[in-house]
Amino acid sequence: METQISTLREVPHEERPRERMMRYGAESLSHAELLAILLRTGTQRQSAVHLAGSILKQCGNLRNLMDMSMEELTSIRGIGPAKALQLRAGIELGRRITRSRLDDTVTVRRPKDAADYVMEELRYLKKEHFVVLFLDTKNHIIARETLSVGTLNASLVHPREVFRAAIKCSSASIICAHNHPSGDPAPSPEDIMLTKRLAEAGQLVGIEVLDHLVIGDGRFISLKEQGHL
Structure with a gap:
């Protein structure tokens, strides 16, 4: 039993949204969890979920996130060019789906x-x-x-x-x-x-x-x- 608890604690926070998505579907995830999947990893100080939460707090809501530039995204602590590109790509795919x-x-x-x-x-x-x-x-x-x-x-x-x-x-x-x-x-x-x-x-x-x-x-x-x- 102790081994199971220890193993669960060792599961990185950024992987838990993926597990939940596989088990329950994307619609069951929060905005922050979906963003965490796009980010893939967090930083040494915070998980991907916490980093996603910081992004949402910074932009205010999903509508504002859609219009954030690369410069605005990379100004958020923990978001470098690679993560900003991942987010922009995900947002653009969403836009293209609506315009399919x-x-x-x-x-x-x-x-x-x-x-x-x-x-x-x-x-x-x-x-x-x-x-x-x-x-x-x-x-x-x-x-x-x-x-x-x-x-x-x-x-x-x-x-x-x-x-x-x-x-x-x-x-x-x-x-x-x-x-x-x-x-x-x-x-x-x-x-x-x-x-x-x-x-x-x-x-x-x-x-x-x-x-x-x-x-x-x-x-x-x-x-x-x-x-x-």
């Missing part, structure tokens, strides 16, 4: 179709990202591109960059989308002005702007539905 339908043909029939397509990618970002969806004559999405990453409350986009990319893709029409880091999708006067500029430029080059979506946290607003297109 990019490999399938998606037809946009209503604003919600386009909003659903970009929602999970954009809703948690701390800075404004301006994304353009390129469509063919049947309203199938044939490509997407992030054309601008702005500050917390502004995104700088020039129509020529938008339509240069659209022409490169042989796009018949486009749908623009950008996120509001505040989570509130209410359009600003600048959003409305940009929408009108894009629509005017689209008329000149023969590529219609079907909509401009403002993405919040689980919500969106269509500027076309609001009468701005």
Whole structure:
């Protein structure tokens, strides 16, 4: 009996989440335990689970972790470049899974179709990202591109960059989308002005702007539905 207790005590903390995952499944693990599996090992002073807990405490929540840069991760004690890369790789895989339908043909029939397509990618970002969806004559999405990453409350986009990319893709029409880091999708006067500029430029080059979506946290607003297109 003493031998069994001693053996259990010798099991490294960072291995226990793996055992629990194998026995009970990933859904039974806490955020810290899942992060510990990605980290693989801790440090001389703390286990992988404790290190994962430190990361969560530093970033505040999983949403903030998604947007942490390599520099921000490596600033946490116990996280070097290798561990930071492991975390970034895991986060990127999660993002790609949510966007896996990019490999399938998606037809946009209503604003919600386009909003659903970009929602999970954009809703948690701390800075404004301006994304353009390129469509063919049947309203199938044939490509997407992030054309601008702005500050917390502004995104700088020039129509020529938008339509240069659209022409490169042989796009018949486009749908623009950008996120509001505040989570509130209410359009600003600048959003409305940009929408009108894009629509005017689209008329000149023969590529219609079907909509401009403002993405919040689980919500969106269509500027076309609001009468701005």
